[in-house]
Amino acid sequence: MATIKVKRPDLSTGEKIYFGSIFKGMLITLRHAFKSLFGKSVGADALASSGMGITMQYPEQKWDEHLPEYYRGTPALVTDEQQRERCVSCQLCEFICPPKAIKITPGEIDSDDEWAKVEKRPKAFEIDMIRCIYCGMCEEVCPEQAIYLRPDYITVGTSRSEMVHDKDRLYEIGGTRVGLVNKWNDLK
Numbered sequence: 001m002a003t004i005k006v007k008r009p010d011l012s013t014g015e016k017i018y019f020g021s022i023f024k025g026m027l028i029t030l031r032h033a034f035k036s037l038f039g040k041s042v043g044a045d046a047l048a049s050s051g052m053g054i055t056m057q058y059p060e061q062k063w064d065e066h067l068p069e070y071y072r073g074t075p076a077l078v079t080d081e082q083q084r085e086r087c088v089s090c091q092l093c094e095f096i097c098p099p100k101a102i103k104i105t106p107g108e109i110d111s112d113d114e115w116a117k118v119e120k121r122p123k124a125f126e127i128d129m130i131r132c133i134y135c136g137m138c139e140e141v142c143p144e145q146a147i148y149l150r151p152d153y154i155t156v157g158t159s160r161s162e163m164v165h166d167k168d169r170l171y172e173i174g175g176t177r178v179g180l181v182n183k184w185n186d187l188k
């Protein structure tokens, strides 16, 4: 196997002392500070056009209606247009979730249920929002388009247990998603 030796670049005396870099960094910070004093900070135009001015006065002002369409916030479960749980508890999202924030207990669907042919739905589904890093892998991997990152960005709680979203909470945030996956229902 060929070995490639990568030569480390030689540092100049100035780089070795690193004061130059610190000074450069401070100059950039100062430049931004002065610019913002005169309303010319980075992103000022976007904020000004949103009617918020330079600094958003949170919580009086909120991003809600200013969020871009592609914003990915709290993950949640969705039902379909017939109010069926889209999730078939395949556990792919639980497997892929990098910080192991998802915990699913699969449950069988009764044979006399309207959706018996689906076979499974989650008996319990929890997402620990203290662990979640909003990466969106669960959304990407889901074969049923049952889990989505919603535009909710205020996920707070006064205890650890409050930060664990159970199935009811996840459907409350997610709501209904119309269209897309139809493979299990009569429209197949």
Ligand code: SF4
Pocket: 075, 096, 097, 098, 099, 100, 101, 102, 127, 131, 132, 133, 134, 135, 136, 137, 138, 139
């Ligand atoms: S967004 Fe990422 S971290 Fe959060 S539950 Fe989904 S896969 Fe896990």
Ligand code: SF4
Pocket: 086, 087, 088, 089, 090, 091, 092, 093, 094, 104, 141, 142, 143, 144, 145, 146, 147
């Ligand atoms: S949300 Fe999607 S990936 Fe996760 S268990 Fe349900 S069907 Fe599978």
